[in-house]
Amino acid sequence: LRPKVAQVEGVKFFMQSGQDISLGGRLGRTQYQYTLTDTNSDELNRWAPVVEDAMKKLPELQDVASDQQIAAPHIAIDIDRDAASRLGLSASVIDETLYDAFGQRQVATIYTNTSQYKVILEVQPEFQGDPAALSKIYVPSPAGAQVPLSTFARFKSTVEPLSLPHQGQFPAVTLSFNLAPGIALGQAVEAIQALKRELRLPPTVDGSFQGTAQAFQASMSSTPILVAAAILVVYIVLGMLYESYIHPITILSALPSAGVGALLALIFWPRVNYSPPSVPFQDLLNLSANIPANYDLSLIALIGVILLIGIVKKNAIMMIDFALQAERLEGKSPREAIHQACLLRFRPIMMTTFAALFGAMPIALGGGAGSELRRPLGIAIVGGLALSQWLTLYTTPVIYLYLERLSRLLGRPYRPSRVQEALTDAPRPALAEGRHGAE
Numbered sequence: 001l002r003p004k005v006a007q008v009e010g011v012k013f014f015m016q017s018g019q020d021i022s023l024g025g026r027l028g029r030t031q032y033q034y035t036l037t038d039t040n041s042d043e044l045n046r047w048a049p050v051v052e053d054a055m056k057k058l059p060e061l062q063d064v065a066s067d068q069q070i071a072a073p074h075i076a077i078d079i080d081r082d083a084a085s086r087l088g089l090s091a092s093v094i095d096e097t098l099y100d101a102f103g104q105r106q107v108a109t110i111y112t113n114t115s116q117y118k119v120i121l122e123v124q125p126e127f128q129g130d131p132a133a134l135s136k137i138y139v140p141s142p143a144g145a146q147v148p149l150s151t152f153a154r155f156k157s158t159v160e161p162l163s164l165p166h167q168g169q170f171p172a173v174t175l176s177f178n179l180a181p182g183i184a185l186g187q188a189v190e191a192i193q194a195l196k197r198e199l200r201l202p203p204t205v206d207g208s209f210q211g212t213a214q215a216f217q218a219s220m221s222s223t224p225i226l227v228a229a230a231i232l233v234v235y236i237v238l239g240m241l242y243e244s245y246i247h248p249i250t251i252l253s254a255l256p257s258a259g260v261g262a263l264l265a266l267i268f269w270p271r272v273n274y275s276p277p278s279v280p281f282q283d284l285l286n287l288s289a290n291i292p293a294n295y296d297l298s299l300i301a302l303i304g305v306i307l308l309i310g311i312v313k314k315n316a317i318m319m320i321d322f323a324l325q326a327e328r329l330e331g332k333s334p335r336e337a338i339h340q341a342c343l344l345r346f347r348p349i350m351m352t353t354f355a356a357l358f359g360a361m362p363i364a365l366g367g368g369a370g371s372e373l374r375r376p377l378g379i380a381i382v383g384g385l386a387l388s389q390w391l392t393l394y395t396t397p398v399i400y401l402y403l404e405r406l407s408r409l410l411g412r413p414y415r416p417s418r419v420q421e422a423l424t425d426a427p428r429p430a431l432a433e434g435r436h437g438a439e
Contacts, residue, residue: 030063030176032185033210034192040204041164041171045070047205048173054199055175060191063178072162075131075155083152088142094149097139102128131157174210184296189213215299223302230309231255238317242324246403251316253399257391258312258384262305265383266295266376269364295376304380311356311381312388316396318345323400334404338397346393353389357382 036051038044048068056064079094099105101123108119127133134155138146165172179188189209196207208214231252238248295301322341326332332340363378 030065030178031211032177032179032188032213034175034177034207034213035167035172035210036175036205036207037167037170037172038202038205039170043202043204044171044173047201048175051195051199051201051207052175054195055177055192058188058191058195060180060183060188061177062180063176065176066173067163067165067176068173069162071159074158074160075134076158077134077149078154078156080152080154087147087152089139089147089152094139094153097137097149101137131155185213185298186296227306227309230306234309234313242320244324244407246407247320247324247400250320250396250400250403251313253395254312254316254388254392255309257395258308258388259305261387262301262308262380262384263297264387265379266297266301269295269379269383295379298376300373301376301380304377305384307381308384308388312384312392314352315349315389315392318349319396320400334401338400342393342397349389349393353385357385357389360385 034055036044036048038047045068048066052064052066052068055061077098079091081091084090084094100121103122105121106118107121110117110119122128123133123137127136134153135148135150137149139149141147165174177188179185192207192209201207235248235252238251239245242248319338319341322345323334323337326337326340327334330337360378360381363374364382366374366378
């Protein structure tokens with residue numbers, strides 16, 4: 001569409017993917033924004049075009065645009081009030097006449113069976129962009145005569161700012177941009193920051209990302225802390241649950257495979273051409289030449305990775321919980337306990353994994369408005385679950401046995417809790433057997 005729209009004169013066309021969720025709470029001409037602020041508006045107006053031209057040369061960006069409008073043509077109407085008063089014309093009548101001509105006054109509404117249409121009063125389109133059309137505007141006088149506007153007014157063409165945007169009470173210029181095909185947002189952020197250092201902007205000119213780019217920067221700085229805190233909390237809870245410092249590590253050993261699976265899925269997941277609902281399902285999944293989509297590790301994808309922390313460890317929990325009970329209460333060896341746990345817990349593990357996997361499939365394959373934002377969430381969950389399911393069935397028993405050996409080498413054999421000791425030492429309920437035997 002860009003080459004075709006560029007041929008239309010007087011039209012500025014900006015594109016961005018439709019999303020039903022806007023991150024960062026800021027809207028712009030394109031999907032991402034970079035804002036320059038300065039206490040001196042003249043210095044800001046001088047450097048903003050320089051930064052814009054430099055950003056247009058970056059291969060990582062496209063559709064670079066600016067909201068700076070400091071050279072908009074204006075027409076100043078200087079009214080001779082003495083001449084207007086001699087003709088019986090007041091300022092309010094002149095203002096209403098100009099509003100009728102250029103203010104898009106609604107004069108009526110046409111109602112139909114399915115819709116309604118507003119009737120707007122304005123001059124003919126061929127006169128709207130011509131400053132000479134002002135001399136053809138007539139103002140009605142109290143006597144009923146039509147007085148030409150040029151009789152008591154002079155017209156002067158000037159160049160003035162059309163808008164003066166501010167951010168944090170300082171003059172600001174927002175540079176909007178989209179990402180080039182195959183470029184991640186992190187690469188674009190690094191390119192813009194490197195460009196800022198190369199241009200050597202004055203100390204008073206400050207540049208910051210806004211909207212989705214700002215949310216991405218904040219997430220990249222806080223995500224490692226959030227992931228580490230989540231893993232620490234899970235370790236503490238599992239340690240309290242199993243009364244062990246070792247076996248929570250066995251359960252958490254499934255997390256690396258889930259993270260690797262999520263990243264591989266984001267890299268190699270093929271892009272899907274979605275068709276209208278009337279198209280058959282086999283045409284709905286028409287993969288475009290099986291070219292990898294290279295989905296970005298966006299904020300939504302990071303949410304999927306965090307969700308995997310709580311999902312993938314349930315496989316190990318099912319096996320480790322059963323193995324520890326068999327080892328502690330039935331006196332089985334670690335090898336026998338984990339072998340029996342794998343046999344008995346295989347079907348529940350497969351059922352729960354496929355339930356979560358098929359639950360994330362609609363998000364990964366869904367279309368419609370905003371699907372580009374939601375799809376990385378489903379892709380990360382599907383990839384992490386698929387790889388971790390395949391690996392943890394083999395790695396978890398091995399890690400369990402090795403950590404059991406390590407625990408014994410460290411001289412920390414398992415000591416049953418007081419509740420378990422009471423249950424173990426309690427006498428068997430032989431009363432029912434005695435009655436049955438007596439009968």
